[in-house]
Amino acid sequence: MDAARVAMDSDRLEQHIQRAKDAIENDKKEVPPFWINKYKKEAAKNWDIFYKRNTTKFFKDRHWTDREFEELAPKGDQQVRCLEVGCGVGNFVFPAIAENPNLFVYACDFSKRAVDMVKSNENYDESRCQAFVCDLTENPLVENVPANSLDLISALFVFSAIPPEKMATAIQNLYQVLKPGGYVLFRDYGLYDEAQIKFCKASDKRLDENLYVRQDGTMSYFFSDDDLASRFEAEGFKTVTNGYIYRETTNRRLELNVDRIFVQAKFQKPL
Template identity: 55%
Template sequence: MESSVDSAGTESQIKTDDLSERVLSQQEQDRLKDDRILVSEFKQQKLEKEAQKNWDLFYKRNTTNFFKDRHWTTREFEELKACREFEAQKLVLLEAGCGVGNCIFPLLEEDLNIFVYACDFSPRAVEFVKQNSLYSPGRCLAFQCDLTKDDLRNNISAESVDVATLIFVLSAIHPEKMQQALENLYRVLKPGGVVLFRDYGLYDHAMLRFKSGNRLGENFYVRQDGTRSYFFSKEMLARLFQDTGFESVVNEYVLRETVNKKEGLCVPRVFLQSKFRRPLTPNSQE
């Protein structure tokens, strides 16, 4: 699973390093306040039941052309290069929600000493990964996986992963199942292993442009294609990880502007970029 953040235009330089959430205009506040109608319980249950089908249809429509390759990950997350104890150590990475490989293949090109577990909710996305010319079973294992179930442990040994990435993935999971997904990640991480996180932040432009009738719950919305998106506050995200047993290393809003040249628009984007660590000492999650 991925989000449509990469398709929105050309991202400009960071607008501000302020760690507070985005300040809304009065018009934006009024619009959110007035949007109190929730999607019916029947439709919400149907969306949950058909979540995998909707993501599979997304990749059927867009194939490998929707997202840009993410060459920024090693710049933003130095752990992808610096977490080895010695130069010859192979880094074991799990990309949870790999999509069609826009993150993993730049990493495989850049670093010859890395092994990647790549999983996605969509079987079609996984097949696209396996069909990529850079895919090599000796360096990468791709498999279909529901992060909210025990699928990870069917493919990855406990305490064997150095780094796990959650990049525009957790927001697509129902809030009631997010903690289960994190618990499953926790179990495959080595003690001291880290989760590198980036996703939609509260009051991102994508949240504010939803029309009335698309709201599933607090900060949770459904797109026209049936895929869903949650928008995180710093506090909610920290609580979610800490309740699972992780230690918070970094948890910050990233405020940027995206320029859509085609439409002549400059819109504010809000992301959360965070790092959480599995403690070295045992706790209740082990």
């Protein structure tokens, strides 16, 4: 997509949030319990199908991460060990290790197909990265990553795919492999994002409060900053930074403006 991103002005932001609140309030459609349970149970399967259909062509490489999180651009000769959860097909890991020679990245996803694509990438080098299949809500990370060994964990647009009632288990999983003093670098969909408005206007997409299902069966949760902080602090993390990022995105080709809201945070495991 040919797009330009600029900060959203305050008047536009206020109008957007009111529009989002109205859409959420008017969304009275319900998904039957059978389908809610099915979507949650088959989350990994649906993402596997997603990667079968889209292969490596859907998401763009993330070259912006070390600008947003300076910890991903280590200085000096000391190696920094990072885990990327929800690695997909490697849109974070390969730019990260190419741009930062002292960075080693573990990469996991609950889609086996996605992990296989990471391993088949010509830039995959086990001296720089190690990919494995893992469902954060089911499998202990310590089966693949030593306990208390990581400097950083990257969680970019992954927790939104996890049902809210399973997030605590996933966060506990991260806590076990992070060093005391280490950081979780977090970015995901924020409450009142344009995508949430579209879900509200569609038919039968709401599974629970702020949780929706896409046409392909994958799920998306929208975080408030307070909700996000409370989830990590409940599992022992300290909130270092936490807030919203507002962007007005313009698709020049379609002449379409889209208002995006993300939540970005940094959590630390206490020393």
